[in-house]
Amino acid sequence: MSRRRVSIFGATGSIGQNTIDLIDRNPDQYDVVALTGASNITQLAKDAVRLKAQVAVTAHDHLLPDLRAALAGSDVEAAAGQVALAEAASRPADWVMSAIVGAAGLRPGLNALDQGATLALANKESLVCAGGLILQTAKENNADILPVDSEHSAIFQALVGEDMAAVERIIITASGGAFRDWPMDELANATLEQASAHPNWAMGQRITIDSASMFNKAMEVIETHEYFDVSADQIEVLVHPESMIHALVGFNDGAMMAHVGPPDMRHAIGYALHWPNRQKLPVERLDLAKIGSFTFRAPDEVRWPALRLAREVMARGGLAGAIFNAAKETALDGFISDALKFTQMAQVVDQTLSQMDAVGGHIDDTMTLDNVLHVDHLSRKTAQQIITDL
Numbered sequence: 001m002s003r004r005r006v007s008i009f010g011a012t013g014s015i016g017q018n019t020i021d022l023i024d025r026n027p028d029q030y031d032v033v034a035l036t037g038a039s040n041i042t043q044l045a046k047d048a049v050r051l052k053a054q055v056a057v058t059a060h061d062h063l064l065p066d067l068r069a070a071l072a073g074s075d076v077e078a079a080a081g082q083v084a085l086a087e088a089a090s091r092p093a094d095w096v097m098s099a100i101v102g103a104a105g106l107r108p109g110l111n112a113l114d115q116g117a118t119l120a121l122a123n124k125e126s127l128v129c130a131g132g133l134i135l136q137t138a139k140e141n142n143a144d145i146l147p148v149d150s151e152h153s154a155i156f157q158a159l160v161g162e163d164m165a166a167v168e169r170i171i172i173t174a175s176g177g178a179f180r181d182w183p184m185d186e187l188a189n190a191t192l193e194q195a196s197a198h199p200n201w202a203m204g205q206r207i208t209i210d211s212a213s214m215f216n217k218a219m220e221v222i223e224t225h226e227y228f229d230v231s232a233d234q235i236e237v238l239v240h241p242e243s244m245i246h247a248l249v250g251f252n253d254g255a256m257m258a259h260v261g262p263p264d265m266r267h268a269i270g271y272a273l274h275w276p277n278r279q280k281l282p283v284e285r286l287d288l289a290k291i292g293s294f295t296f297r298a299p300d301e302v303r304w305p306a307l308r309l310a311r312e313v314m315a316r317g318g319l320a321g322a323i324f325n326a327a328k329e330t331a332l333d334g335f336i337s338d339a340l341k342f343t344q345m346a347q348v349v350d351q352t353l354s355q356m357d358a359v360g361g362h363i364d365d366t367m368t369l370d371n372v373l374h375v376d377h378l379s380r381k382t383a384q385q386i387i388t389d390l
């Protein structure tokens with residue numbers, strides 16, 4: 001088997017480290033082109049040297065001297081900043097993992113597609129902010145985008161060999177996050193520590209908090225709409241506390257295909273890494289007799305207003321996803337820095353969407369990267385002002 005050239009953007013994070021775990025198990029199959037991170041220079045340098053990467057990039061310019069020092073004596077190039085990230089994404093590679101957190105992941109993903117690489121897409125913000133742009137870029141370059149979010153990987157797998165015209169609905173499951181069973185009146189006082197403890201999945205802090213607020217699921221609903229080109233009313237969310245069924249696809253003959261597996265991101269990452277084949281993966285094999293039962297319940301939109309907001313975003317279309325994401329990221333920063341209560345995050349996103357709608361006529365909402373970044377910038381300012389005024 002010929003060696004594949006791979007790059008990992010966001011290599012120091014939860015998805016990035018799981019990707020490296022899989023690559024480490026079969027080092028003869030891969031040549032590592034670029035590894036990127038932001039603050040965690042020690043991990044970035046350690047992995048880049050061990051995997052013999054061409055280049056290691058930190059997003060932070062001021063950390064370049066630290067990265068250089070950590071790579072001293074190795075053949076790995078050190079680079080820093082946005083231009084270096086873009087350059088690394090343009091280096092020829094066969095497969096690129098997009099696992100930077102936040103809208104910062106959009107540009108490297110587009111650059112990777114521009115050079116024709118297969119993009120394993122974990123960065124959910126790319127599809128939410130600029131679904132049309134990223135899908136069009138893939139099409140123009142004859143490049144594949146493979147979903148890595150576990151729900152979207154599950155849908156993708158359930159659709160293999162199927163005709164989209166026969167799909168009636170797509171159901172994505174939600175664990176319900178840290179506060180699934182909390183009394184409503186206690187949610188406002190939820191602490192950062194409580195929101196950062198996911199019952200089933202080990203993930204980065206931001207997505208873990210987004211799981212507790214259901215903003216993560218709201219993002220996934222929008223991703224499903226964009227990636228699979230299904231209408232908003234064909235997408236349902238189902239609370240499934242065990243996190244073993246990741247998604248279901250319902251067909252026009254009444255059949256449903258469910259994807260079942262342990263809550264381990266190495267499954268979805270490994271599926272994207274080996275696609276269109278399957279290869280043995282180091283994930284738990286489920287003992288269904290021991291598990292005994294799966295449970296389901298409808299989501300409560302009073303508890304989780306993020307789900308309603310996702311539907312509004314899909315109805316508005318255009319750059320509403322970019323507004324939604326920027327407001328959500330700003331509100332999340334507000335919660336992490338103790339400037340907002342847990343329940344105020346949804347309020348900030350709701351008000352940002354309304355205020356940005358009011359100035360909508362003055363914004364060019366053609367989906368170009370410049371317009372997405374402009375709207376992202378304006379929405380962050382608007383959301384920040386709303387937080388200050390609260």
Ligand code: NDP
Nearest residue numbers: 010012013014015037038039040059100101123124203204
């Ligand atoms: P983490 O927070 O664990 O990791 C984020 C990565 O991005 C790190 O490598 C971090 O570097 C880097 N980074 C942070 N800020 C910037 C920036 N401004 N510019 C460039 N790089 C930056 O996140 P996760 O791995 O949990 O998530 C990554 C993405 O995948 C997110 O979009 C998330 O929603 C999505 N996702 C994650 C899942 C999971 O199970 N974790 C599941 C499905 C989707 P450093 O650590 O060095 O500072």
